[in-house]
Amino acid sequence: MIWLRSLLYTAFLFLSAPVHATAVVLVGPFGHRACYQVAVNWARVNLWLLKHLCGLDWTAEGLEHVPAESSVLYCKHQSVLEALVCAVLFPPQCWVAKRELLWIPFFGWGLARLKPIAINRQAGRRAVRQVIAQGQARLAEGLWVVIFPEGTRVLPGKTRRYGISGAALARAARKPLLPIAHNAGDYWPRRSFLKHPGTMRMVIGPPVPTAERTPEQITRAARQWIEATMARISPAEAAAASAGATPPAEPLNAE
Secondary structure, eight states: OHHHHHHHHHHHHHHHHHHHHHHHHHTGGGOHHHHHHHHHHHHHHHHHHHHHHHOEEEEEEOGGGOOSSOOEEEEOOSSSHHHHHHHHHSSSEEEEEEGGGGGSTTHHHHHHTTOOEEEOTTOTHHHHHHHHHHHHHHHHTTOEEEEOTTSSOOOTTOOOOOOSHHHHHHHHHTOOEEEEEEOGGGTSOTTOOOOOOEEEEEEEOOOBOOTTOOHHHHHHHHHHHHHHHHHHHOHHHHHHHHTTOOOOOOOSOOO
16 A cells, blocks of 8 residues: 555645745745744654655664754755755755756745755856855854755665765865765655655764865765765665766766
8 A cells, every 4th residue: 555655645745835835935024944944844744744654754873973063964865855854853954956946836935935055057166156155154144054966866776976066165164064874765766656664764974074175075075975874774775886886976066
């Protein structure tokens, strides 16, 4: 009955998103904190329903590595699940996202109230500069900045080139860059409505040092930790690693 439970959850997901997005817009006059609490409530409701309807739960490891100050979260991207977990697990945050998301009716209107860093992913160095400038402003406000360095969701056992904007932002702002690995794709893969029962593991690594390092060196260190941890916690990733799959080099892009 996985397909039926997954179908029911997916229906709720798509129906609840515009409702909560509208609520975010309506509480806009009360400030960002009120808008963010509505968004976090939506994430909590979704995680509760995933657990009790689909049997899909989550756990977090490495919480001792989370610093007290606002930081850059550098997260593997495989599913919607890790975004929901990050929203409830970490302090108030914003996301580096493709600008096209703001064009989606209701959802985009609500997202715009949450101070995202909306970039044109084809803009290259200009987008990197945008992430650095706006990211420093968000961090100064006390918001954490979430970056999915591969720029899009990937299937378990696959990887894309990591962009350098997260490393460049952390270096410029003199803030910690916190790498995050997880196996969400093993339970809720991209472009699939099936949600398999189990417990997703999110592993938070120690902050990557940024002093006296180039963005490329920071990105390489963060990527090595993330991909090594993925091979440890995900069967699909472990199989890809044993097969000798070699991740491509990091490009100079904005994701």
